[in-house]
Amino acid sequence: MRTENEYHAYYRRKxxxxxxxxxxxxxxxxxxxSRMFAVIKRDTPYVKLQLQ
Incomplete structure (x- = not known):
């Protein structure tokens, strides 16, 4: 949780x-x-969505 990303924000909120x-x-x-297995199952690259 050293970098500012969505997981860091989730961690701080919790x-x-x-x-x-x-x-x-x-x-x-x-x-x-869960994300890893979804990417493998769909056989598509991971695309990070830009949430506002």
């Missing part, structure tokens, strides 16, 4: 909600793994 560090890290791991 910390403010009072969640434990490892609970948040596991949720981020799950997000990464």
């Amino acid at each position: 910390i403010k909600e009072g969640k434990h560090h490892m609970v948040i890290i596991n949720a981020i791991r799950n997000k990464l793994i």
Whole structure:
């Protein structure tokens, strides 16, 4: 969580909600793994969406 990205923002938001560090890290791991398998299943490159 050293760089400013969507996972960093998610981490900070959950910390403010009072969640434990490892609970948040596991949720981020799950997000990464889910995205990885979706990319493999669809056989397409990952495209980061620009959220506003």
